[in-house]
Amino acid sequence: MPGLGTWRSDPGQVQEIVKQAILHGYRHIDGAWIYGNEAEIGNGIKEAIAESKGHIKREDIFITTKIWNQYHKPDDAEWAVRDSLNKLKLDYVDLVLIHWPIAFKKIKENRWSQSEDKKERYYEESISLEQTWEGLEKLVEKKLTHSIGLSNFNSSEIERILKVAKIKPVTNQIELHPYLNQKELRDYCHQHQITITSYCPLSNLKREGDSVTALNDPVIEALGKKYNKTSAQIIIRWHLQHGLIVIPKTVTPQRLIENADVFDFELTTDDVNSIDKMGEKNLRFINPAFKPGNKGMFD
Numbered sequence: 001m002p003g004l005g006t007w008r009s010d011p012g013q014v015q016e017i018v019k020q021a022i023l024h025g026y027r028h029i030d031g032a033w034i035y036g037n038e039a040e041i042g043n044g045i046k047e048a049i050a051e052s053k054g055h056i057k058r059e060d061i062f063i064t065t066k067i068w069n070q071y072h073k074p075d076d077a078e079w080a081v082r083d084s085l086n087k088l089k090l091d092y093v094d095l096v097l098i099h100w101p102i103a104f105k106k107i108k109e110n111r112w113s114q115s116e117d118k119k120e121r122y123y124e125e126s127i128s129l130e131q132t133w134e135g136l137e138k139l140v141e142k143k144l145t146h147s148i149g150l151s152n153f154n155s156s157e158i159e160r161i162l163k164v165a166k167i168k169p170v171t172n173q174i175e176l177h178p179y180l181n182q183k184e185l186r187d188y189c190h191q192h193q194i195t196i197t198s199y200c201p202l203s204n205l206k207r208e209g210d211s212v213t214a215l216n217d218p219v220i221e222a223l224g225k226k227y228n229k230t231s232a233q234i235i236i237r238w239h240l241q242h243g244l245i246v247i248p249k250t251v252t253p254q255r256l257i258e259n260a261d262v263f264d265f266e267l268t269t270d271d272v273n274s275i276d277k278m279g280e281k282n283l284r285f286i287n288p289a290f291k292p293g294n295k296g297m298f299d
C-alpha cells in the first residue's frame with residue numbers, strides 16, 4: 001500500500017484527505033515540520049480513529065516527521081519533534097528524518113536562513129551530521145519516535161552516519177521516479193539494509209520553464225493502455241515492484257482511491273525495464289539552492 005505525501009497539501013484540505021486516506025486503508029502518512037500543516041494532519045488522524053469505531057488504532061498508523069535544517073543541534077531537534085508532536089496531538093511518531101543533510105543557522109521568523117535579498121544563506125558550521133544523528137538517537141531513547149532515518153542523503157553522507165550510528169537509519173527518503181531512478185544510490189542503500197522511500201514519485205512537479213512529467217510520457221501512456229490502468233497507477237506499481245516505499249501526495253479524494261488501486265496487476269520484467277530506461281533522462285525536480293553546487297529552485 002502506498003503512503004500519503006502531504007507537502008503542499010493546504011491546511012484547509014489536508015485534514016479531510018488524511019482522514020479519508022486512513023479510512024480507505026492507507027497506513028503511512030508522510031509529513032514534516034516545515035510543511036506547516038501538522039496540526040491539521042493530527043486532526044485528520046484523530047477523526048479517522050474515532051470514525052473507525054475501534055477498528056483502527058494509533059499504533060496501526062505509521063507517521064513520519066522531519067527535522068528542518070535550522071534544528072540540527074540535538075536540543076533543537078528535540079524541540080522540533082516535541083513541537084510536531086504537540087501539533088499532531090500524539091505521544092510519539094514512528095519515524096523522524098533529518099530532512100536535508102544541511103544545517104542552517106537558527107533565525108527566528110526566517111526559516112530559510114536567508115538575507116533579505118535572498119542572495120546570502122546563513123549556514124550553521126558548528127554542528128556536524130554525526131552530532132545531529134546522535135541527537136536523533138536520543139529521541140528514540142526518550143521514546144519520542146520509534147525509528148530514525150535520513151532524507152536527501154547521498155552515499156558519502158550516509159557512510160558518515162553509518163560510521164557512528166548506534167541505531168541504524170531505517171530509510172533514506174529521496175527524489176525517485178521514472179526520470180530519476182537513482183539506481184546507484186538504491187544499490188548502495190540495499191547493500192546496507194536501508195530502505196528507500198521515493199518522494200515526488202509521480203514526478204508531477206513543474207520545473208523552471210517547462211512542465212515535464214512522466215505521467216504524460218509515451219512509454220507510461222502505452223503501458224496504461226496495455227494494463228487498462230492510469231499513468232499514476234503504472235508508475236506507483238513500478239515503485240512497488242522495485243521494493244520501494246512510495247508516498248504520492250494528493251488532496252483529491254478520487255486520486256487517493258486511484259493511487260491505492262494497484263494490486264490487481266503486475267508489470268512484466270520487460271515493462272519494468274522499459275520504465276527503468278526512462279531514467280536515462282536523469283531529471284531532478286527538487287534542486288534547492290541551499291545544497292552547495294545546485295542550480296537552485298523553491299527559495
Ligand SMILES: NC(=O)c1ccc[n+]([C@@H]2O[C@H](COP(=O)([O-])OP(=O)(O)OC[C@H]3O[C@@H](n4cnc5c(N)ncnc54)[C@H](OP(=O)(O)O)[C@@H]3O)[C@@H](O)[C@H]2O)c1
Pocket residue numbers: 004005006007008030031099151152173174198199200201202203204205215230232233247248249250251252255258259286
Ligand atoms: N524529503 C523531502 O525532501 C521531500 C521532498 C518532496 C516531497 N516529499 C514528500 O513526498 C511526497 C510526494 O511528493 P510530491 O508531493 O512532491 O509529488 P508527487 O506525489 O509525485 O506528485 C503530487 C502531485 O501529483 C498530483 N497527483 C496525485 N495523484 C495523481 C494522480 N493519480 N493522477 C494525476 N496527478 C496526481 C497531485 O495533485 P492533487 O494533490 O491536486 O491531487 C500533486 O499535484 C510529498 O508530498 C512529501 O510528503 C519529501
